[in-house]
Amino acid sequence: MSLDERLEKYCLTIATSGREEPMIQLMKDDLGEFTKNITVDSFGNVMARFDAASPTEDTLMVFAHTDQLGMIVTKIEDSGFIRVVRLGGVPERVLPGSVVKIIAHGGDIVTGVMGTPPHHLTPEDMKYRVPTIDKAYIDVGASSAEDVHALGIAVGDHVAYEPRFERLAHNTVAGTSIDDRGGCAVLVGLAAHLAANPAAVNVVLVATVQEEFNLRGAMLAAEKIRPVAAFSLDLVAAGDTPEMGVPNGVALGKGPVMGLYSFHGRGTLNGVIPHPGLVTMVENSAAAASTPLQRHATMGLLTDASYVQFVNGGTPSLDLCWPTRYTHTGIEMCSLDDLKGLQALITQVVASFPANWDGTRG
Numbered sequence: 001m002s003l004d005e006r007l008e009k010y011c012l013t014i015a016t017s018g019r020e021e022p023m024i025q026l027m028k029d030d031l032g033e034f035t036k037n038i039t040v041d042s043f044g045n046v047m048a049r050f051d052a053a054s055p056t057e058d059t060l061m062v063f064a065h066t067d068q069l070g071m072i073v074t075k076i077e078d079s080g081f082i083r084v085v086r087l088g089g090v091p092e093r094v095l096p097g098s099v100v101k102i103i104a105h106g107g108d109i110v111t112g113v114m115g116t117p118p119h120h121l122t123p124e125d126m127k128y129r130v131p132t133i134d135k136a137y138i139d140v141g142a143s144s145a146e147d148v149h150a151l152g153i154a155v156g157d158h159v160a161y162e163p164r165f166e167r168l169a170h171n172t173v174a175g176t177s178i179d180d181r182g183g184c185a186v187l188v189g190l191a192a193h194l195a196a197n198p199a200a201v202n203v204v205l206v207a208t209v210q211e212e213f214n215l216r217g218a219m220l221a222a223e224k225i226r227p228v229a230a231f232s233l234d235l236v237a238a239g240d241t242p243e244m245g246v247p248n249g250v251a252l253g254k255g256p257v258m259g260l261y262s263f264h265g266r267g268t269l270n271g272v273i274p275h276p277g278l279v280t281m282v283e284n285s286a287a288a289a290s291t292p293l294q295r296h297a298t299m300g301l302l303t304d305a306s307y308v309q310f311v312n313g314g315t316p317s318l319d320l321c322w323p324t325r326y327t328h329t330g331i332e333m334c335s336l337d338d339l340k341g342l343q344a345l346i347t348q349v350v351a352s353f354p355a356n357w358d359g360t361r362g
Ligand SMILES: [Zn+2]
Pocket: 065, 179, 180, 211, 234, 235
């Protein structure tokens, strides 16, 4: 299966943070084609191990997250409308009038529409205002709370964007949760390479959980694996759309991206300034793989690498990314060429990672 076929399959799979079972199953199967050494922990992290060409204690971790953001049902009104809170950074702006899927706890998927006032009757003062999440509601066509219960829906059930995958011009695709199913697709491509070409270090590929729920899963996996270094495969927000004015200089179609600085700066005061040794390694690998390499330094975002770097007394970590537009909406956009470039880059990084890397500073 090609990279884009895997990406399409993953984008069309619903797996919200904490309810990743469908993606856990897919990653077990897809990584399992290339190694029998697969374990899944109690949180749902899928860990696929590839032994080094010659025995060594050193292990490298490469990871991507399987979960996607969404919403959680908080209340079912007597009228049959369903209230929600956000699960992860869902932009309220894109919700009104969109189609969503409720994963009822009984297992059924129930389709709903995010309500919005009829355009013709919208009061002037509401027309240009984004309603906050506490004003949002889902309409499943029910006319009472009993109707909603009869559909199998209860408080605590998860809600996801309607999954989509579209192929556009110039090898560009738009899909649901390209964040981080793009990383999952690259991870499986790396597994295929490692099965035939063992590295100088042991490599554990991890399909992690609960990234969108404040970056929980990868940290647990890293504590268990105790890697000498870790690489995160996740998107970076592109700054090349008309309203952005290129804040971080990252553009679609210009190749994979190395994170040199990330800082969330709101709530989660974390980010990554990567180990200089890893930066050099990535630069050399991009040259060796003849892939273009963009660099990003961005305020306002972070990935699991921010937490992985602090486990086991310090784990040098670096973000490898691909540019993505319209992040955290239900239809994120990226270039397949950039994803293929990322595949080539991480493959080269792993292939050139030395058996006894010394990350000591100074
Ligand atoms: Zn992500």
